[in-house]
Amino acid sequence: MSSYLESPAVCHLPRVTVIGAGRVGSTLAQRIAEKNLADVVLLDIVKGMPQGLALDLMEARGIEIHNRQIIGTNDYIDTSGSEIVVITAGIPRKPGMSRDDLLKTNAKIVVEAAKNAIAHSPNAILIVVTNPLDVMTYLAWQASGLPRDRVMGMAGVLDSARFEAFIALELGVLPADVKAMVLGSHGDLMVPLPRYANVNGIPITELLDAATIERLVERTRNGGAEIVELMQTGGAFFAPASAVSVMVESILLNQSRLLPVAAYLQGEYGLNDVFIGVPCRLSCGGIESVLELNITDEEKAALHLSAQSVRQNIDRAQEILAAVSV
Numbered sequence: 001m002s003s004y005l006e007s008p009a010v011c012h013l014p015r016v017t018v019i020g021a022g023r024v025g026s027t028l029a030q031r032i033a034e035k036n037l038a039d040v041v042l043l044d045i046v047k048g049m050p051q052g053l054a055l056d057l058m059e060a061r062g063i064e065i066h067n068r069q070i071i072g073t074n075d076y077i078d079t080s081g082s083e084i085v086v087i088t089a090g091i092p093r094k095p096g097m098s099r100d101d102l103l104k105t106n107a108k109i110v111v112e113a114a115k116n117a118i119a120h121s122p123n124a125i126l127i128v129v130t131n132p133l134d135v136m137t138y139l140a141w142q143a144s145g146l147p148r149d150r151v152m153g154m155a156g157v158l159d160s161a162r163f164e165a166f167i168a169l170e171l172g173v174l175p176a177d178v179k180a181m182v183l184g185s186h187g188d189l190m191v192p193l194p195r196y197a198n199v200n201g202i203p204i205t206e207l208l209d210a211a212t213i214e215r216l217v218e219r220t221r222n223g224g225a226e227i228v229e230l231m232q233t234g235g236a237f238f239a240p241a242s243a244v245s246v247m248v249e250s251i252l253l254n255q256s257r258l259l260p261v262a263a264y265l266q267g268e269y270g271l272n273d274v275f276i277g278v279p280c281r282l283s284c285g286g287i288e289s290v291l292e293l294n295i296t297d298e299e300k301a302a303l304h305l306s307a308q309s310v311r312q313n314i315d316r317a318q319e320i321l322a323a324v325s326v
């Protein structure tokens with residue numbers, strides 16, 4: 001075919017970089033491409049691995065019916081000009097470990113990833129997935145030098161989806177008919193809000209007794225560990241990748257969805273200088289606003305306890321980073 005164009009065409013397709021092509025990263029690349037949201041650059045330190053995964057995903061395009069490019073690389077130069085950068089690089093926990101046990105190893109990985117990625121995509125929005133989530137999001141924000149509205153962590157969408165899944169299983173209803181919100185840190189001190197959980201508008205307090213709700217809340221708090229124990233090698237990745245993909249979608253399509261994400265707080269909920277899960281509207285600029293819910297004194301105390309533990313781990317991480325001078 002000969003070219004009909006009289007001047008070179010400049011077609012801009014959104015591009016999302018996923019750093020870390022492991023289980024979460026590669027599944028996320030698949031979700032983003034197959035939902036037709038953006039081209040994807042998959043980056044990992046392991047030579048050949050992201051390239052192989054990208055080729056595999058490219059070969060599925062005809063069957064899945066989309067035309068998104070998926071590039072695998074070990075070089076940040078290939079990530080240039082991304083609208084969104086998602087950091088999944090780092091180790092997952094093993095049975096018996098807490099997410100905080102990953103802090104020492106993952107802090108350095110996340111700081112380097114954030115610096116390198118933003119050097120090549122200075123206008124990007126950064127979504128952190130690596131654990132311990134709230135602490136890693138803080139470190140990535142600091143390292144990137146980005147304003148707070150362009151840095152966030154994914155955890156609340158996953159934790160809320162788990163709470164919704166357990167409610168749906170208990171009641172035998174369609175999962176999509178259940179809505180719930182989990183705030184706070186992504187750890188044992190997360191703050192599920194049963195008061196706000198409902199099945200098509202009917203509060204779960206009308207449908208389940210207090211002991212059952214407490215059991216489902218506890219299962220939600222242990223949702224990640226339950227899967228780590230079952231799998232023995234690594235943790236969940238299908239639902240985490242789905243959770244990140246709805247955040248990416250809300251940003252790229254400017255949907256202004258109200259989702260729980262780890263955001264930097266400056267006075268909201270009485271908290272300062274900490275990333276923690278709160279309801280945020282996500283649009284093309286990143287975090288458009290933080291919704292300050294009317295929470296009870298008990299819920300507020302739980303949120304503050306959660307934030308306190310994140311704060312302590314941020315201080316610990318900064319000491320570790322200072323010692324290795326990253």
Ligand SMILES: NC(=O)c1ccc[n+]([C@@H]2O[C@H](COP(=O)([O-])OP(=O)(O)OC[C@H]3O[C@@H](n4cnc5c(N)ncnc54)[C@H](O)[C@@H]3O)[C@@H](O)[C@H]2O)c1
Pocket residue numbers: 019020021022023024025043044045046088089090091092093102106109112113128129130131132133154155158186234235236237240
């Ligand atoms: N926030 C959440 O809700 C949530 C959910 C699931 C997993 N996670 C976390 O996400 C992280 C990844 O989990 P996974 O199951 O995909 O692990 P994984 O081991 O399958 O993948 C991690 C990948 O990171 C790569 N990597 C390591 N150092 C790197 C570096 N410096 N640069 C680029 N890539 C690097 C590894 O080579 C590996 O491919 C873990 O920390 C896990 O705990 C968080």
Ligand SMILES: O=C(O)C[C@H](O)C(=O)O
Pocket residue numbers: 092093099131186223224225227228235236240
């Ligand atoms: O539990 C983990 O270690 C992984 C992740 O944070 C999860 O909640 O599935």
